[in-house]
Every structure is written in C-alpha cells, then in structure tokens.
Amino acid sequence: MTTSQKNLAPGEQAQAFLSREVHHHFIDGDSVPALSGQTLTTVNPSTGAVLARIAAGDEADIDRAVLSARKAFQGQWSTWTPYGRQALLTRVAQILDENFEELIQIEAMDMGAPVSRLRNSKPALMKMLSFFASQAANISGETLMNGIPGNVTTMTLKAPVGVVGGIIPWNGPLNGQFWIIGAVLASGCTAVLKPSEDASLSVLRVAEILYEAGVPAGVVNVVTGLGKEAGHALAAHPDVDRIAFTGSTQTGRSIIEASTVNIKKLQLELGGKSADIVCADADLDKAVPGAAMGVFANSGQICFAGTRVLVQRAVVDEFTERLLAFMDTLRVGHSLDAAATLGPVISQPQLDKVLSYIDVGQDEGAELLRGGGRLGGEFENGYFMQPSVFAGVTNEMRIAREEIFGPVLSILPFDDVDEAVAIANDSEFGLGGAVWSQSLSTALRVVRGVHTGTMWVNCYGYIDPLVGFGGTKMSGYGSKGSAAHMENYLYTKSVYIEL
Ligand code: NAD
Numbered sequence: 409m410t411t412s413q414k415n416l417a418p419g420e421q422a423q424a425f426l427s428r429e430v431h432h433h434f435i436d437g438d439s440v441p442a443l444s445g446q447t448l449t450t451v452n453p454s455t456g457a458v459l460a461r462i463a464a465g466d467e468a469d470i471d472r473a474v475l476s477a478r479k480a481f482q483g484q485w486s487t488w489t490p491y492g493r494q495a496l497l498t499r500v501a502q503i504l505d506e507n508f509e510e511l512i513q514i515e516a517m518d519m520g521a522p523v524s525r526l527r528n529s530k531p532a533l534m535k536m537l538s539f540f541a542s543q544a545a546n547i548s549g550e551t552l553m554n555g556i557p558g559n560v561t562t563m564t565l566k567a568p569v570g571v572v573g574g575i576i577p578w579n580g581p582l583n584g585q586f587w588i589i590g591a592v593l594a595s596g597c598t599a600v601l602k603p604s605e606d607a608s609l610s611v612l613r614v615a616e617i618l619y620e621a622g623v624p625a626g627v628v629n630v631v632t633g634l635g636k637e638a639g640h641a642l643a644a645h646p647d648v649d650r651i652a653f654t655g656s657t658q659t660g661r662s663i664i665e666a667s668t669v670n671i672k673k674l675q676l677e678l679g680g681k682s683a684d685i686v687c688a689d690a691d692l693d694k695a696v697p698g699a700a701m702g703v704f705a706n707s708g709q710i711c712f713a714g715t716r717v718l719v720q721r722a723v724v725d726e727f728t729e730r731l732l733a734f735m736d737t738l739r740v741g742h743s744l745d746a747a748a749t750l751g752p753v754i755s756q757p758q759l760d761k762v763l764s765y766i767d768v769g770q771d772e773g774a775e776l777l778r779g780g781g782r783l784g785g786e787f788e789n790g791y792f793m794q795p796s797v798f799a800g801v802t803n804e805m806r807i808a809r810e811e812i813f814g815p816v817l818s819i820l821p822f823d824d825v826d827e828a829v830a831i832a833n834d835s836e837f838g839l840g841g842a843v844w845s846q847s848l849s850t851a852l853r854v855v856r857g858v859h860t861g862t863m864w865v866n867c868y869g870y871i872d873p874l875v876g877f878g879g880t881k882m883s884g885y886g887s888k889g890s891a892a893h894m895e896n897y898l899y900t901k902s903v904y905i906e907l
Pocket of ligand 1: 575576577578579602603604605633634635636638639640641643654655656657659660662663676677678679680710711712811813839879883
C-alpha cells in the first residue's frame with residue numbers, strides 16, 4: 409500500500425486494492441505475474457459482475473514459489489528465536505486489527521459473506537493469533553531414560569517440518585488461512601498458499617500486510633490459480649514437505665494421491681453432513697435459532713453445518729413452526745448491506761448444484777416447507793437463494809447423505825435417542841454434530857455415541873483454538889487447534905549423546 413492509501417477510509421482502501429488491473433502472485437516478498445502471463449477472472453457473487461483478474465498460476469509458478477519458501481526456510485528465518493516468532497505473531501495481530509475493516513470489505517465482495525458476519529469474526533481471528541503466539545514459545549521435546557550401557561543421554565528435539573503447501577477453500581479464506589499461517593510462523597516453517605480460484609483476494613492482501621508487519625520475504629508466498637493446475641502442482645511438488653488442505657472429500661482424495669511422490673505429511677479437513685439432534689426436553693428457545701443458524705450461517709457454506717436436523721417426534725410440529733417463524737427474521741442481502749444476515753452462495757455452479765438438490769429432495773418424496781428458489785428482482789444477477797427447509801426427510805435420501813453446501817435444512821424425525829445416534833452415525837462423514845437436551849445424561853450419551861470429530865451440547869459451532877476441531881471418517885484427519893495442531897508442523901528428532 410502506498411503512503412497516500414494509508415490515509416484512505418477502509419472502503420476506499422479496499423477499492424484501491426480491487427482496482428488493480430491484475431492481482432499477481434505474491435512470491436518472495438513481491439507481487440509477480442504468472443510466468444505464462446495468463447489470468448482468470450473472479451466474480452462478486454452479490455452482483456455476478458467481474459470483481460478482479462487474478463494470475464492463473466501453474467506448475468512453473470508453484471516451482472518458483474516453492475524455491476522461495478525453501479530458500480527462506482534455510483535462510484535467516486531459521487535463526488529466529490521462539491520469542492522473535494512470538495513477537496512477530498503479536499505484530500501480525502496488531503496490523504490485522506488495524507486493517508480488518510479493509511479486509512472484510514474485500515472478503516465480502518469476493519466470497520459473498522455479509523460484512524456483519526465478517527465483522528463478528530474478528531475476535532475469533534485475534535484469539536487464533538494469540539493462541540499461535542503462545543505456541544511459538546511452547547515447543548519442546550523430552551529427556552528420555554534409556555537402557556544403553558555406558559553414559560548415553562537421550563532426548564527428543566522438535567524441528568519445523570519445512571515447506572508447507574496450504575490449499576484453501578472459498579468459504580472463509582480471510583480467517584481460515586490463519587490456521588496455516590499462524591502455525592507456520594509459530595513453528596518456523598515456510599508456506600506456499602494456494603487459495604480457491606473463487607476467493608483469492610483476501611489471501612493476497614493478507615500476504616502483503618504480513619510482509620509489511622515484518623514477516624520475512626519468502627516465508628509466506630501465495631500462488632493463485634485453478635485447483636487442477638496450481639493446486640495439483642503444489643500437492644505433487646517433491647520439495648513440499650507437508651500439505652494442509654481444507655476442501656471437499658473428492659479433492660482430498662486427489663491430494664492424497666499426488667502427495668505420494670515424496671510421502672508428504674497431510675492434514676485434511678474435508679466435507680461433512682453433521683447431525684444436529686433436538687431432543688423432546690430441549691429448550692426450544694435456544695435449540696431453534698441454534699439449529700437454524702447451524703445450517704444457514706454463511707449461506708450453508710460451512711463444512712460442519714448441521715444440515716441433518718434430527719427432531720424427536722413429540723416436538724417436531726412445535727420445532728418446525730418455530731423454525732419457520734425464526735426464518736422470517738433472516739435477511740438475505742448484498743454482502744455490503746450492513747443489515748444482511750445471509751449473503752449469496754459463491755458462484756453460479758454452486759447455486760445450480762444447491763438448486764438441483766431441491767429437485768432431488770422433492771423427487772425423493774421430502775416435503776419442501778420453505779424456500780427452494782433463486783431470488784429475483786434486485787438480486788437476480790447475484791447467486792442468491794432462499795433459505796430452504798425440507799420436512800419428512802429420511803436418512804436414505806440423497807439430501808440426507810450428500811453434502812449440499814448451501815442453505816438447505818432437512819428435518820428427520822426420530823423416536824428415541826438410540827435411534828437418533830444410529831441415524832447420526834449412518835453417514836460416511838464425521839465432522840461436527842450437536843445435541844440439544846436439558847438432561848446431561850442424555851446429552852452425554854449422545855456425545856459418546858456419535859462417531860464424529862466435534863460435538864456441541866446446547867450450542868452449535870463454537871471453535872476455540874485452545875480446544876480444537878477436527879474430523880474423522882471421510883471428513884479427514886489432523887485436527888485444527890489444540891496442542892495437536894502444532895505437532896502437524898513439527899517433526900521429532902531422537903538424539904543419542906555419548907558423553
Ligand atoms: P474444493 O475441494 O473444490 O477446493 C478446495 C481447494 O482445493 C481450492 O483451493 C481448489 O482450487 C483446490 N483444488 C481443487 N482441485 C484440486 C486438486 N486436484 N489438487 C489440489 N488442489 C485442488 O472445495 P471448495 O469447493 O473450495 O470448498 C467446499 C468444500 O470444502 C466442502 O466440501 C466443505 O465441506 C469443505 N470444507 C471443509 C472444511 C473443514 O474444516 N473440514 C472447512 C471449509 C470447507
């Protein structure tokens with residue numbers, strides 16, 4: 409940013425950033441065009457209009473970025489002390505705090521989340537940076553006993569794993585990228601990030617801001633481009649030590665295959681079809697908005713969305729009536745409309761996919777109680793969809809088995825808690841899930857019974873880096889947050905010292 413841009417209001421700063429003719433890669437502390445000279449367009453999902461041009465990266469650009477990351481990993485960055493990296497993370501938090509309004513405007517226009525939602529996400533980002541700053545100074549090995557004759561001391565050291573490839577989805581890149589960047593800066597690794605072709609701009613702007621905050625050149629690089637080109641090249645690159653991937657299960661499988669070239673370490677955060685179980689004794693004042701926003705938040709584009717809402721038969725009618733009343737309070741609107749609670753979905757193909765599930769659900773015999781259509785009028789050029797509800801859904805239906813990734817909630821009635829647990833477990837995914845009950849013993853029975861990476865009781869969607877979050881089954885492995893997160897960025901060296 410030039411000095412004159414620093415005096416602009418956040419909206420003007422965002423516009424100044426967006427007005428660039430092409431948004432190039434960010435490699436080795438510099439903005440660099442794709443070697444091929446090719447670009448892609450990215451669209452504002454609220455208007456359907458082209459928002460920006462980004463570099464169309466390919467294998468050659470990934471090579472260049474990996475070289476920069478390797479050079480930085482072996483260079484001066486490797487001599488930084490834990491306190492130095494901790495202070496850097498604190499500086500990063502401060503500069504993000506100062507630039508947050510600009511960043512959320514860029515993110516809102518690029519991926520469609522309403523500014524109200526993005527603004528509310530700031531405390532979570534700041535907490536994440538505090539967490540990683542604390543982790544920077546908490547990396548330790550062990551001194552171990554041994555049975556070797558003589559005077560041999562044995563211990564383990566932790567060392568940064570090396571160059572990390574971060575492959576990021578479009579549903580929340582502004583905050584999501586910090587699960588990788590935070591751990592990279594705390595551990596002493598370096599990174600090449602490949603954001604989604606549908607939402608790369610906040611990742612590019614953050615890379616510049618990090619550089620301004622003092623992150624050395626080459627420590628965080630960004631290559632934009634298509635998944636099957638730039639993304640695949642990163643996953644298959646022989647000099648990348650580890651991949652942190654968040655995205656669909658299908659792409660996760662391709663990444664596993666590509667990563668075999670040098671036996672990369674992997675962290676895979678994949679899709680979900682989480683069950684949200686509302687028992688007859690639940691406090692419906694909390695359960696109704698909780699379950700509704702567990703699906704509709706971010707227009708349903710959240711991996712752990714509780715899209716299968718299992719409701720005990722005795723309260724299905726009351727729950728449904730209250731749910732529909734709650735939905736009247738939701739306001740779908742342009743992402744820059746301060747009053748909007750829900751924005752568009754990301755793209756025309758995503759809208760088509762979500763709408764196709766409305767047909768699938770009706771063909772399968774589910775009852776569409778609300779929504780199901782694209783919004784017209786002032787919204788006709790954007791990718792807006794009515795929040796939608798299906799009733800009478802059974803777990804065999806495709807709408808209960810496949811990830812829709814849009815604002816579509818399915819109500820599945822159940823009779824007793826064991827049946828609810830069995831339905832919840834009858835899924836290839838195991839990411840999130842919740843139970844609403846005023847009985848602690850019922851809640852704990854469900855928590856223990858459901859085979860999933862994260863469970864919420866009488867709430868939905870809290871994530872704290874100190875606690876962590878992750879998936880099992882086809883939702884992936886390698887949790888985000890908690891001490892386990894840092895372990896993913898480190899390897900253990902066993903040391904034998906004969907004295
Ligand atoms: P996606 O898998 O299509 O794309 C994710 C990223 O992978 C993008 O950057 C894309 O360009 C890249 N990519 C695509 N094909 C690739 C390939 N062959 N090799 C390497 N990279 C490739 O996912 P999406 O549509 O961007 O995001 C939605 C999906 O992400 C949903 O399934 C959702 O559940 C999942 N998700 C999971 C979590 C989680 O924490 N578990 C969080 C957010 C999103």
